[in-house]
Amino acid sequence: xxxxxxxxxxxxxxxxxxxxxxxxxxxxxxxxxxxxxxxxxxxxxxxxxxxxxxxxxxxxxxxxxxxxxxxxxxxxxxxxxxxxxxxxxxxxxxxxxxxxxxxxxxxxxxxxxxxxxxxxxxxxxxxxxxxxxxxxxxxxxxxxxxxxxxxxxxxxxxxxxxxxxxxxxxxxxxxxxxxxxxxxxxxxxxxxxxxxxxxxxxxxxxxxxxxxxxxxxxxxxxxxxxxxxxxxxxxxxxxxxxxxxxxxxxxxxxxxxxxxxxxxxxxxxxxxxxxxxxxxxxxxxxxxxxxxxxxxxxxxxxxxxxxxxxxxxxxxxxxxxxxxxxxxxxxx
Amino acid sequence: xxxxxxxxxxxxxxxxxxxxxxxxxxxxxxxxxxxxxxxxxxxxxxxxxxxxxxxxxxxxxxxxxxxxxxxxxxxxxxxxxxxxxxxxxxxxxxxxxxxxxxxxxxxxxxxxxxxxxxxxxxxxxxxxxxxxxxxxxxxxxxxxxxxxxxxxxxxxxxxxxxxxxxxxxxxxxxxxxxxxxxxxxxxxxxxxxxxxxxxxxxxxxxxxxxxxxxxxxxxxxxxxxxxxxxxxxxxxxxxxxxxxxxxxxxxxxxxxxxxxxxxxxxxxxxxxxxxxxxxxxxxxxxxxxxxxxxxxxxxxxxxxxxxxxxxxxxxxxxxxxxxxxxxxxxxx
Amino acid sequence: xxxxxxxxxxxxxxxxxxxxxxxxxxxxxxxxxxxxxxxxxxxxxxxxxxxxxxxxxxxxxxxxxxxxxxxxxxxxxxxxxxxxxxxxxxxxxxxxxxxxxxxxxxxxxxxxxxxxxxxxxxxxxxxxxxxxxxxxxxxxxxxxxxxxxxxxxxxxxxxxxxxxxxxxxxxxxxxxxxxxxxxxxxxxxxxxxxxxxxxxxxxxxxxxxxxxxxxxxxxxxxxxxxxxxxxxxxxxxxxxxxxxxxxxxxxxxxxxxxxxxxxxxxxxxxxxxxxxxxxxxxxxxxxxxxxxxxxxxxxxxxxxxxxxxxxxxxxxxxxxxxxxxxxxxxxx
Numbered sequence: 001x002x003x004x005x006x007x008x009x010x011x012x013x014x015x016x017x018x019x020x021x022x023x024x025x026x027x028x029x030x031x032x033x034x035x036x037x038x039x040x041x042x043x044x045x046x047x048x049x050x051x052x053x054x055x056x057x058x059x060x061x062x063x064x065x066x067x068x069x070x071x072x073x074x075x076x077x078x079x080x081x082x083x084x085x086x087x088x089x090x091x092x093x094x095x096x097x098x099x100x101x102x103x104x105x106x107x108x109x110x111x112x113x114x115x116x117x118x119x120x121x122x123x124x125x126x127x128x129x130x131x132x133x134x135x136x137x138x139x140x141x142x143x144x145x146x147x148x149x150x151x152x153x154x155x156x157x158x159x160x161x162x163x164x165x166x167x168x169x170x171x172x173x174x175x176x177x178x179x180x181x182x183x184x185x186x187x188x189x190x191x192x193x194x195x196x197x198x199x200x201x202x203x204x205x206x207x208x209x210x211x212x213x214x215x216x217x218x219x220x221x222x223x224x225x226x227x228x229x230x231x232x233x234x235x236x237x238x239x240x241x242x243x244x245x246x247x248x249x250x251x252x253x254x255x256x257x258x259x260x261x262x263x264x265x266x267x268x269x270x271x272x273x274x275x276x277x278x279x280x281x282x283x284x285x286x287x288x289x290x291x292x293x294x295x296x297x298x299x300x301x302x303x304x305x306x307x308x309x310x311x312x313x314x315x316x317x318x319x320x321x322x323x324x325x326x327x328x329x330x331x332x
Numbered sequence: 333x334x335x336x337x338x339x340x341x342x343x344x345x346x347x348x349x350x351x352x353x354x355x356x357x358x359x360x361x362x363x364x365x366x367x368x369x370x371x372x373x374x375x376x377x378x379x380x381x382x383x384x385x386x387x388x389x390x391x392x393x394x395x396x397x398x399x400x401x402x403x404x405x406x407x408x409x410x411x412x413x414x415x416x417x418x419x420x421x422x423x424x425x426x427x428x429x430x431x432x433x434x435x436x437x438x439x440x441x442x443x444x445x446x447x448x449x450x451x452x453x454x455x456x457x458x459x460x461x462x463x464x465x466x467x468x469x470x471x472x473x474x475x476x477x478x479x480x481x482x483x484x485x486x487x488x489x490x491x492x493x494x495x496x497x498x499x500x501x502x503x504x505x506x507x508x509x510x511x512x513x514x515x516x517x518x519x520x521x522x523x524x525x526x527x528x529x530x531x532x533x534x535x536x537x538x539x540x541x542x543x544x545x546x547x548x549x550x551x552x553x554x555x556x557x558x559x560x561x562x563x564x565x566x567x568x569x570x571x572x573x574x575x576x577x578x579x580x581x582x583x584x585x586x587x588x589x590x591x592x593x594x595x596x597x598x599x600x601x602x603x604x605x606x607x608x609x610x611x612x613x614x615x616x617x618x619x620x621x622x623x624x625x626x627x628x629x630x631x632x633x634x635x636x637x638x639x640x641x642x643x644x645x646x647x648x649x650x651x652x653x654x655x656x657x658x659x660x661x662x663x664x
Numbered sequence: 665x666x667x668x669x670x671x672x673x674x675x676x677x678x679x680x681x682x683x684x685x686x687x688x689x690x691x692x693x694x695x696x697x698x699x700x701x702x703x704x705x706x707x708x709x710x711x712x713x714x715x716x717x718x719x720x721x722x723x724x725x726x727x728x729x730x731x732x733x734x735x736x737x738x739x740x741x742x743x744x745x746x747x748x749x750x751x752x753x754x755x756x757x758x759x760x761x762x763x764x765x766x767x768x769x770x771x772x773x774x775x776x777x778x779x780x781x782x783x784x785x786x787x788x789x790x791x792x793x794x795x796x797x798x799x800x801x802x803x804x805x806x807x808x809x810x811x812x813x814x815x816x817x818x819x820x821x822x823x824x825x826x827x828x829x830x831x832x833x834x835x836x837x838x839x840x841x842x843x844x845x846x847x848x849x850x851x852x853x854x855x856x857x858x859x860x861x862x863x864x865x866x867x868x869x870x871x872x873x874x875x876x877x878x879x880x881x882x883x884x885x886x887x888x889x890x891x892x893x894x895x896x897x898x899x900x901x902x903x904x905x906x907x908x909x910x911x912x913x914x915x916x917x918x919x920x921x922x923x924x925x926x927x928x929x930x931x932x933x934x935x936x937x938x939x940x941x942x943x944x945x946x947x948x949x950x951x952x953x954x955x956x957x958x959x960x961x962x963x964x965x966x967x968x969x970x971x972x973x974x975x976x977x978x979x980x981x982x983x984x985x986x987x988x989x990x991x992x993x994x995x996x
Contacts, residue, residue, distance in 0.1 A: 104783075104801070105785060105803050105804050105822065106783060106785050106804075119436075119438060121437060121438050123457055125787055125804045125805065125822075137436070139437050139475075140437050140438075140457045140475050141457065141473055141475055141491075141805055141823075143803075143804050143805055143822045143823070157493070157513070158437065158457075158475045158493040159473075159475070159491050159493055159508070159510075159805075159823050159840070161821070161822040161823055161839040161840065172527065174510065174513050174514075175493040175510040175513055176491070176493065176508055176510050176545070176547075176823070176840055176877070178823075178838065178839040178840050178876040178877060178898075181821070181838050181839055181875075181876045181898070182838075184875060184895070184897040184898065184915065184916070186895050186913060192871070192893060193871070193893045193895065193911060195836065195873050195895065207524070207525070209527050211513075211516060211547070212510040212513045212547045212549075213508070213510060213545055213547055213567075213840070213877055213899075215840075215875070215876045215877055215898040215899060217876075217898070229524060229525045231516070231518050231525065231527065233516040233569075234510075234513070234516065234547040234549070234569050235545075235547060235567060235569050235877075235899060237897075237898050237899050237916045237917065239916070247525060249518060251516065251589075252516070252569045252571070252587055252589075253569065253585065253587055253605070253917070255916055255917055255934055255935060257915075257916075257934060270587055270589060270605055270607075271587060271603075271605050271623070271935075273917075273934055273935050273952065273953060275934075275952065288605065288607065288623060288625075289605060289623040289637055289638075291935070291952060291953040293952075304637075305637060305953055305968075305969060306953075306981070308985075312985075312988075315988055316984055316985065316988040317638070319984075319987065319988040320648055320651075320652060320984060320988070321640075321644075321648065323651065323655075323987075324644075324647055324648040324651040324652070451768075451770060453769060453770055455789055469768070471769050471807075472769050472770075472789045472807050473789065473805055473807055473823075489825070489845070490769065490789075490807045490825040491805075491807070491823050491825055491840070491842075504859065506842070506845050506846075507825040507842040507845055508823070508825065508840055508842050508877070508879075539856070539857070541859050543845075543848060543879070544842040544845045544879045544881075545840070545842060545877055545879055545899075561856060561857045563848070563850050563857065563859065565848040565901075566842075566845070566848065566879040566881070566901050567877075567879060567899060567901050579857060581850060583848065583921075584848070584901040584903070584919055584921075585901065585917065585919055585937070602919055602921060602937055602939075603919060603935075603937050603955070620937065620939065620955060620957075621937060621955040621969055621970075636969075637969060649970070652980050652983075652984060653972075653976075653980065655983065655987075656976075656979055656980040656983040656984070
């Protein structure tokens with residue numbers, strides 16, 4: 001599913017070439033041309049597994065990077081080849097550069113396509129293969145990366161940079177926002193630290209607004225998605241693989257960590273942070289300043305640090321206030 | 333009070349045209365050419381009212397957008413016309429585009445005026461009608477919007493964007509700051525969500541410093557104002573209609589929500605957030621990290637989440653520490 | 665130690681000239697050409713002292729700005745001259761403009777040097793005297809300030825601005841990051857408020873990654889340093905004179921205040937703030953959202969607001985939850 005508009009395929013590459021000297025079990029000549037999360041690769045796919053899964057292995061295809069102890073069971077589950085690495089995530093990260101290359105700002109390629117009535121500043125930078133929809137406005141010094149599409153009637157502010165992203169119709173992106181930058185992830189092994197490559201995209205659906213200085217990182221293998229009519233304020237951070245639903249409101253300094261899902265109609269007050277891999281239910285409300293470490297059920301209001309149901313949080317604060325007051329009045 | 337330097341007037345428009353099919357009570361031909369907060373419109377003004385005011389209605393003029401039940405009393409209070417809408421705020425938002433158009437980055441217009449001794453990078457973008465004061469420095473890739481004025485001796489960093497703003501003398505604005513972007517506000521009705529249009533300005537007074545990446549949104553109908561000698565650090569967010577007094581210090585990640593007033597000499601530590609429509613008194617001090625939900629009296633020091641007087645907050649923290657320690661030592 | 669690549673020396677200047685009418689004790693003709701922290705100046709150096717030191721004075725050289733009462737002992741400790749000022753820090757700040765001038769974006773000077781295989785966008789801005797290493801990539805609309813060096817294979821994103829900074833090899837800097845801006849500091853006296861001038865640098869060592877929109881301020885007299893292999897996420901703020909060690913990880917919205925030291929291998933969760941002049945030990949871990957007011961010993965995990973050892977913080981939260989629950993169940 002790696003989008004050829006944003007990533008140039010360099011493969012296929014044989015498993016033993018990717019291994020670069022590490023041991024390979026199974027078919028050393030297995031051709032690898034794509035990447036996928038563990039358990040969803042095709043026959044030509046590369047995936048990795050760090051540690052033994054809790055349940056039984058899913059049916060597997062393609063080439064898997066894993067620790068030695070896990071290799072026999074991976075082959076048994078259907079993997080064509082296993083590349084042995086003590087730190088599979090870091091090894092996987094190092095291999096991706098042999099399979100894909102992100103199209104660069106300065107690449108040659110097809111001329112940008114600009115539909116009728118779009119207003120593109122002569123001081124905006126349009127990279128090869130990008131597409132500007134009818135009636136869109138691209139402000140001075142916006143930079144639209146290779147292959148990106150900007151929908152009809154959308155407004156892209158000055159100093160916005162967009163890469164690896166598809167932007168819907170009627171979207172507004174404020175000055176200085178950064179859409180589609182690589183997500184934050186580090187893997188380490190004996191060779192040192194590696195920034196995880198990111199081969200996904202950002203999808204911003206129709207009528208979304210994104211505030212000034214806000215950053216929306218692209219997904220690693222999947223996409224980061226902001227749903228229709230969602231409104232995101234200034235200086236927010238939406239991490240890789242996050243899925244924000246429709247009509248979600250995020251006030252300033254909101255931070256949503258990697259792979260978290262925020263369902264339709266949720267409302268985040270100012271400076272709300274949500275940990276990674278959480279689920280925020282439909283129409284949940286998160287009070288300003290709350291730091292959410294757990295899943296929040298649909299329709300509930302939470303607050304606090306760490307966040308709890310708002311009623312509990314308020315009751316605790318009131319109880320503490322009363323107790324501390326009494327003791328300092330009384331004796332103690 | 334909509335500033336013609338930044339907004340082109342499109343009216344006058346008859347009330348029935350603005351209504352676009354919604355019912356109009358009173359004079360359907362009433363000419364509308366300006367906008368104002370409820371209660372301060374002129375005869376040609378448009379305002380809106382969401383819900384019934386608590387006290388008696390003020391004397392009214394012009395055309396008001398309101399729910400049906402309120403219409404008779406609005407006419408009685410002096411309104412020339414009432415446009416009926418189930419969600420007045422959203423309806424009002426949709427009408428503003430018929431009355432005003434923000435002057436755009438790429439509009440033609442009078443050439444920029446650059447006073448003597450100003451140094452403007454050949455890579456800066458000056459829009460039509462802007463004014464650069466004597467001795468000012470405009471760094472490469474700064475974008476100065478239509479009609480904006482930069483005062484004498486002010487320094488505008490690279491990648492700064494400024495729109496709908498008047499900047500005083502001796503001001504410094506750090507790289508990547510965003511001044512005058514539309515504020516964050518959403519209104520909804522059966523037609524969906526609307527971003528509230530903003531027709532106000534940002535006024536930055538003399539000798540203010542604004543840090544890198546900081547955003548200062550323009551007011552909705554009024555102005556956002558930063559007073560003389562105030563110093564704002566990197567990555568802060570000052571929302572629409574905020575009024576910051578003189579010699580106010582705001583450390584990094586400070587966030588001041590809409591319409592809040594911060595009086596002279598107040599000091600905000602790092603990562604202080606203040607809710608909307610609050611009042612922070614003269615020389616108040618807010619400890620780093622505090623989330624201020626209430627008004628803070630002049631001269632007081634507050635801290636905590638939610639913020640309380642600092643002494644109370646400290647006492648509670650100490651009491652809690654002692655109790656939790658004792659119980660875990662003792663039995664329980 | 666003021667780096668001539670970034671700051672043009674204007675001196676030497678006689679002490680009495682710097683004093684601009686304020687009293688001078690000792691040698692009024694003492695030539696001043698450099699600046700240094702108190703106690704480490706050379707004979708031609710300017711330093712300042714606000715208030716009496718706790719212990720005995722160190723041996724002194726050069727010209728010191730100080731309050732009158734301290735002057736005799738400063739001369740006795742070896743200072744060649746003392747400039748008397750009621751607010752020495754503000755007076756010192758005002759003098760620095762006579763000694764140094766930051767090289768400006770638009771200064772003439774030696775042409776940039778670009779090594780082989782570097783890819784510099786034709787829309788990037790390279791200032792005089794800067795150096796781009798072999799294989800580096802400079803994206804469109806990046807601005808590289810006078811005298812800055814970008815190491816081999818480093819990638820500088822769009823809308824990045826860099827000044828007064830030396831960037832190592834294999835570094836990645838995300839879109840819109842601001843490196844080397846003046847730090848945040850204000851001094852005041854009868855003449856009003858002054859932004860503290862900054863004459864230091866930013867040093868970013870090999871293989872560091874800096875996220876989109878992150879700001880790293882340069883030091884005042886010394887440098888701000890980010891050590892090898894450290895990874896900093898989006899929208900972080902690293903203040904002046906901070907020293908970050910090697911393999912440090914800082915998640916989004918991290919804020920490190922002035923002069924704080926973070927040792928090798930420390931890990932900061934999202935939205936961690938650290939007060940100024942703190943010391944965070946090797947491999948310390950700071951939980952997401954924590955506001956660190958104290959030093960943290962090596963290897964410890966802290967969290968909370970204000971931050972405490974994580975175990976204590978957790979125990980307090982659990983105890984509070986239980987008590988507040990019990991009382992609201994029971995009677996009260």
